[in-house]
Amino acid sequence: MRNPLSLIVGTVGVLALLGILGLAFPESVAGDLAGIVFSTSTATSTARLAAPIVLAGLGGIFAEKSGVINIGLEGLLIISAFVSVYAASVVEIGSTVFGVPALAVGFLAGIAASTLLSAVFAVVCIEFKADQIIAGLAIWLIALGLAPFMSTVFFGGVNTPNLGASVGWRYSAALVLLATVGSWWLLNQTAFGKHLRAAGENPKALDTVGVSVSKVRYAGVLLSGVLSGVGGSALALSIGQFVGSGETMVQGKGFIAIVVYLFGNYNPIGALGAGTLFAGLQALQTRLQQLGYGIPSSLVETIPYVAVIVVLAFVGRTQIPEAAGEHYETEE
Amino acid sequence: MSDSDPDTDRSPSVLARLVAPFVDRSVAERLVISVAAIFLSILVGFAIVLVSGRIAECSTAAWTLPFTGIGFCYDPVEVYVVLFNGALGYPFAVGDPGLFNPGWSPFNLSFGLTLSETTLLIFTGLSVAVAFRAGLFNIGTQGQLVVGALATALSVLALVPLLPAGRVAGVVLIVVGTVAGAVAGGLWGAIPGALKAYADANEVITTIMLNFVAANVAYVLVLEVFRAEGSSVVATGYVPEYAQLRPWLFPASSDFALIALLVGVGFIGALYYFVEHTSLGYDLRTSGVQAAAAEYGGVNAKLTTVRAMTLSGALGGVGGAVWVLMSEGRWMASIPDLGFDGITVSILAGNNPIGVLPAAFLFGILKGGALEIGFRTDVPTELVAVLRGLIILFVAMPEFFRMIGRYAGVGGGGVAASTEPDETGGDGGETDA
Numbered sequence: 001m002r003n004p005l006s007l008i009v010g011t012v013g014v015l016a017l018l019g020i021l022g023l024a025f026p027e028s029v030a031g032d033l034a035g036i037v038f039s040t041s042t043a044t045s046t047a048r049l050a051a052p053i054v055l056a057g058l059g060g061i062f063a064e065k066s067g068v069i070n071i072g073l074e075g076l077l078i079i080s081a082f083v084s085v086y087a088a089s090v091v092e093i094g095s096t097v098f099g100v101p102a103l104a105v106g107f108l109a110g111i112a113a114s115t116l117l118s119a120v121f122a123v124v125c126i127e128f129k130a131d132q133i134i135a136g137l138a139i140w141l142i143a144l145g146l147a148p149f150m151s152t153v154f155f156g157g158v159n160t161p162n163l164g165a166s167v168g169w170r171y172s173a174a175l176v177l178l179a180t181v182g183s184w185w186l187l188n189q190t191a192f193g194k195h196l197r198a199a200g201e202n203p204k205a206l207d208t209v210g211v212s213v214s215k216v217r218y219a220g221v222l223l224s225g226v227l228s229g230v231g232g233s234a235l236a237l238s239i240g241q242f243v244g245s246g247e248t249m250v251q252g253k254g255f256i257a258i259v260v261y262l263f264g265n266y267n268p269i270g271a272l273g274a275g276t277l278f279a280g281l282q283a284l285q286t287r288l289q290q291l292g293y294g295i296p297s298s299l300v301e302t303i304p305y306v307a308v309i310v311v312l313a314f315v316g317r318t319q320i321p322e323a324a325g326e327h328y329e330t331e332e
Numbered sequence: 333m334s335d336s337d338p339d340t341d342r343s344p345s346v347l348a349r350l351v352a353p354f355v356d357r358s359v360a361e362r363l364v365i366s367v368a369a370i371f372l373s374i375l376v377g378f379a380i381v382l383v384s385g386r387i388a389e390c391s392t393a394a395w396t397l398p399f400t401g402i403g404f405c406y407d408p409v410e411v412y413v414v415l416f417n418g419a420l421g422y423p424f425a426v427g428d429p430g431l432f433n434p435g436w437s438p439f440n441l442s443f444g445l446t447l448s449e450t451t452l453l454i455f456t457g458l459s460v461a462v463a464f465r466a467g468l469f470n471i472g473t474q475g476q477l478v479v480g481a482l483a484t485a486l487s488v489l490a491l492v493p494l495l496p497a498g499r500v501a502g503v504v505l506i507v508v509g510t511v512a513g514a515v516a517g518g519l520w521g522a523i524p525g526a527l528k529a530y531a532d533a534n535e536v537i538t539t540i541m542l543n544f545v546a547a548n549v550a551y552v553l554v555l556e557v558f559r560a561e562g563s564s565v566v567a568t569g570y571v572p573e574y575a576q577l578r579p580w581l582f583p584a585s586s587d588f589a590l591i592a593l594l595v596g597v598g599f600i601g602a603l604y605y606f607v608e609h610t611s612l613g614y615d616l617r618t619s620g621v622q623a624a625a626a627e628y629g630g631v632n633a634k635l636t637t638v639r640a641m642t643l644s645g646a647l648g649g650v651g652g653a654v655w656v657l658m659s660e661g662r663w664m665a666s667i668p669d670l671g672f673d674g675i676t677v678s679i680l681a682g683n684n685p686i687g688v689l690p691a692a693f694l695f696g697i698l699k700g701g702a703l704e705i706g707f708r709t710d711v712p713t714e715l716v717a718v719l720r721g722l723i724i725l726f727v728a729m730p731e732f733f734r735m736i737g738r739y740a741g742v743g744g745g746g747v748a749a750s751t752e753p754d755e756t757g758g759d760g761g762e763t764d765a
Contacts, residue, residue, distance in 0.1 A: 071536060120725075128729035133469060133536065134679065138725035141672060145717025146380075152712035153384040247544075255540050296556060298548040305541040312538060313531040 044169040045283040046276065048238045051172040052077050052250065054275035055231030056257035058183045059224030061266050065187065066220025067200040067213075067323045068125050069132045072139030073228050074254025076114040080232030081250060082147035084110030085160050085242040093165040103167055103237055110233030111226055117143065118225025125221070126214050129327045140254070148244035158244035166240035175230055176272065183227075183268040196220055200321030203328040213328045228254070252305065259308045263315055274311075281307055361730070362682040368733050369680070369726035370694065374412065377719050381408040381711060390710070406711050418704025419446045419697040444579065444586025446700030447593060448659060453692035453699075454596035455651030456674025457681060458603055459644045464683040465607055466640035467620035472524060472539025473648040474671025475546030476517040480649025482550045483516030484509040484656045485568045485663035486558060488575055497574060505575035506657055513653030514646040520546060521645015522638055529634035535641070543671070551665050560662070567664035577658040587659045596654075597689065599647070604685040616640050648674075669717070673699070676720045679727050695720075 056073040063070035088106030091097055097105050121139050124130045148158040155161060187193040198206040199216040207213050236242050236249065243249035256278050264270025281304045289297040385395070385406030393403025394410070417424050421440030425433045456473050463470035470476075488509040495501035524542060527533040551566060560569035577589035607613040618626040619636045627633045651670060656663055677695050681687030702716040726732070 124725060124729050124732075128732040128735070130725075130729040130731070134728040135725060137469075137471065137536075137675065138721050138728055140721070141675070141724060142718060142721030144672075145714055145719075145721050149380075149712050149714035149718055150384060152714055153388050158714070252540060252544055255537055259537055296552045298552045298555070302545045302548045305544045308541045309527070309533070309538050309545075312533040313527050315533075 042280070042283045042287050045286060046280045047169045047173040047176070048235075048279075049253075049282045050276050050279035051176050051234035051238070052081075052228075052231035052253045053257050053260055053279055054176050054272055055179055055234070056224075056228045056254050057260040057264070057271040057275050058179055058268055059227035059231075060258055060261045061183065061187070061268060061271060062196065062220045062227070063224040064220075064261070064324055065200045065266060065321055066196045066217045067203060067321060067326065067328070068122070068217050068221050069136065069325050070118070070121065070221060070224050071133055071136030071258065072118075072121055072143075072254075073224065073257050074250060074252065075136075075140035075143030076117055076225055076228035077232035077235065077250045077254045077257075078140075078143040078147050078248050079117050080110035080114035080229040081236035081248070082151060082160070082242045082244065083113035084233035085163060085236045085240075086150070086154060088163055088165075088237065089160065093163055103163075103165060106237055107167075107230075107233045110236070111229035114229030114232060115222060115225040118221050118228070121225075122218050122221035126217050126327075132325055144248065147242070147248060151242060151244045160242040160244075163237075163240040167234065167237040169238065172234045172238055175234060176275075179227060179230065180268045180272045187268065192216075192219070197321070199328075200324050203323050207328075207330060213330065217328075231257075256304065256308055259312055259315075263311055278304055278307065359682070359684070362687075365730050365733050366680050366682065366687075366691070366727060369723055372726050373719050373722035376722055377715060378408045378412070380718060381406050381411055381715065385711075388710075394710075406709065411705060411709055411711050411715070414704050414708050415701030416697060418442055418708065419701035439581045439583075441583045441586050442700060442704060444582035444588040445703060446696045447582070448586060448588035448696075449699040450693045450696030451588065451593045451596050452651055452655055452659065452670050453673055453677050453695050454593075454600065454688055455647055455654060456670045457677030457688040457692050457695075458599060458674075458685060459647035459651065459671075460674045460678035461681060461683045461685060461688055462603065462607070462616075462647060463640055463644040464678055465620050466616045466636060467623060468525075468528065468637065468640055468644070469536045470521065470524075470539055470641065470644045470648075471536055471675065472521065472542050472546075472671070473644070473651070473674045474667075474669065475539070475543035476520045476645040476648030477652040477655065477671050478543075478546045478550050478667055479520040479652070480513035480517030480646075481652030481656045481667065482553065482568075482663050483649070484513035484653040485571065487512035488571050488657075489558075489569060492572055492575070497572065499574060502572075502574035502576075505571075506577065509571075509575070509657060510650055510653040513649040513656075515649070517649015517652060518642045518646035521648065522642040525638040525641025525645075528641070529637040547667075550663075554663060554665065558663075565664055565666075568662050570662045571657065573661075575657070576661055577654070589658050592654050592658050596692075599650075600685050600689055603647075607685060612639070673720060676723050679724050 056077055059076070060070055060073055084106040086106075087109030088102045091102035091105045093102050095102060100108075117139060121135060124135045124138075125132050151158050151160055187196065195206060195211050195216045196219070198211075199213050199220070203213040206216065231253075232250070235253070239249070241249075257275070260274040260278060261271045263274040264272070285300045285303050288300050382395075382404055385404035385408070386402075388405045390405035393405065395404045395407035396402065397404070413426055417426060419442060421436060421438075421442040422433055423436045424431060456477060459473045459476065460470055488505045491505055491508060495504060520542065524533070524535045524538040527538050528535045554568055555566050558568050560567060563569075577592050578584075579586050579588050580590050582588045582590075605613075607617060615626065615631045615636050616639070618629065619631055619633050619640075623633055626636070648671060651674075655667070655670065673695060677688060677691045680691035680694070698716050698719060702713040705711055705715065706713040
């Protein structure tokens with residue numbers, strides 16, 4: 001289960017079996033299911049839903065590889081989702097700022113907000129040696145309070161009005177692929193990637209060769225902020241609205257992202273595969289509701305969450321970086 | 333804190349000095365940090381109110397920055413005055429002559445609401461604290477509360493026709509309902525405990541996922557099976573009045589029963605005794621601080637993990653029972669975030685059962701005050717949810733306050749010298765995310 005390859009092979013296998021069953025018995029449940037899985041609308045909504053999960057997961061890899069467990073990814077997604085919609089609505093759809101269209105401004109603002117919040121997290125964890133898990137929870141809870149608060153201030157309710165414009169699924173898919181390849185390259189092919197892994201595995205060695213451990217860790221956490229910002233903005237702008245009721249529209253995707261990169265064994269390609277799988281489950285869930293098997297929609301909604309628990313139970317202890325979660329004191 | 337001279341470098345801050353004779357230094361330090369964290373988050377909240385008041389649109393400025401003439405839509409001073417004064421039912425006469433309102437009585441509606449929140453937060457705070465002491469992050473108190481609350485409502489409603497209505501039946505129903513809530517919450521909490529112990533699944537993630545599952549499954553159960561006839565919302569029928577915890581001394585609409593608060597205080601005492609003075613509690617604490625050492629010392633770490641999560645879940649379930657029997661009178665779909673508030677309460681309390689009482693009262697004031705903010709100002713009540721996160725963030729960074737302490741020349745020596753392992757630390761939680 002730890003090998004991302006086995007995951008991909010397994011997924012393809014299940015899909016193939018489903019396809020064959022669906023073709024052989026088009027009238028059965030399998031036939032319906034195959035119809036859903038291979039329909040265009042499921043594919044496009046998978047691409048849309050995969051963006052926040054995979055991108056936050058990639059961000060989580062950078063943070064954790066550098067030695068800082070970022071459990072606040074959910075908060076970064078929430079804040080960027082809100083700010084992207086807010087900024088786009090301030091610019092107003094149809095107008096531009098310095099030639100940049102409103103949706104793009106929203107995107108950039110969302111990324112900036114998430115990066116800023118991740119910077120707060122980085123300072124708290126690295127400078128002030130906070131417990132990373134508790135600080136991460138705080139980042140999540142701050143965003144969970146702040147986004148609906150600001151939405152109420154600006155729009156008079158926890159849900160923003162719809163922008164009336166949205167980003168197409170192709171952009172989401174392209175961003176995900178680009179970020180995955182880019183992350184893989186950065187982690188495995190550059191000196192920075194080497195430093196990042198050393199900061200998480202053996203910070204003392206990194207320190208000995210004269211590279212600042214805290215600088216590398218700052219970079220890792222900030223990267224998680226940038227990537228989560230892209231994911232959160234993509235999520236909200238692909239719908240054109242921020243929903244702030246309950247657990248907000250992010251609905252635990254930041255936590256699913258953590259499971260995704262654990263499942264993918266810290267490999268960006270593995271995270272892409274696992275993230276697409278979970279996003280596919282969520283997309284499937286939406287379609288199943290529309291089809292109506294007499295199963296209450298709320299029950300179907302639990303499928304991705306149960307899947308996360310099952311996966312986590314099977315994955316168990318992963319190859320977590322040796323020094324992740326620990327503070328590092330420079331020895332001068 | 334700048335009033336002491338540099339010579340008193342090794343003395344802790346004023347507050348710590350006051351309490352030092354009664355508690356050991358690490359508790360004193362934690363107390364100082366908790367107070368400072370609240371103060372700091374209120375300060376940041378002040379800034380947030382100002383900034384959002386600058387961006388929000390209004391016809392006349394509610395507050396003007398001195399000397400600059402820059403107007404703001406919200407008055408942060410007013411917000412906090414309303415928050416703290418309002419939570420207590422306006423005992424202080426602000427703007428009027430005299431310090432106190434002559435007509436004030438402690439048994440007013442607002443203070444009742446505050447104490448009602450306090451009571452609920454005691455249970456959720458204890459739930460999070462017990463898990464923390466065992467080195468486990470139970471973020472799932474919310475789900476355990478939802479499940480426990482449903483079990484309470486359903487068990488009481490099922491037993492009502494079997495018993496003759498009356499005071500005796502009421503007591504029986506309340507006890508049975510609370511036990512049912514505890515059992516259901518405990519079982520729900522045992523799931524992530526077992527997953528952690530036997531499959532190494534990180535409890536932070538599993539408990540958060542189980543929150544979603546609990547909310548959805550409970551919703552479906554009530555929607556499809558147990559929904560009260562003619563109810564416009566997704567809710568069970570009301571528990572009969574004689575089986576509810578009714579307000580006493582306080583106005584009926586305050587939803588505050590003194591007996592529930594007393595039971596909560598009893599729970600605090602019992603839990604303190606359990607954690608500090610029983611062998612099971614000792615196992616729990618040692619596996620929280622040093623899991624490997626505990627195992628070496630003969631503690632069954634896996635079983636301890638399951639036990640701690642079950643106990644934690646049961647406390648969350650009791651919180652749900654009290655919510656049904658005291659606050660709402662029935663189970664309904666829009667359950668407040670009491671479980672998440674419990675995280676703040678526990679962290680504020682240094683995960684110490686005794687500390688849960690003042691922490692829950694303080695957070696109860698914030699929650700009670702939020703209602704007043706909603707009535708009297710334009711500032712969204714979500715402000716308190718922001719403060720909830722900020723408080724956790726600041727308590728999580730003791731080093732920040734130590735730095736300030738060193739910088740100010742106060743509290744540095746005593747505080748910085750403590751190098752003992754941080755018990756809040758989730759050694760158990762962070763090494764296997």
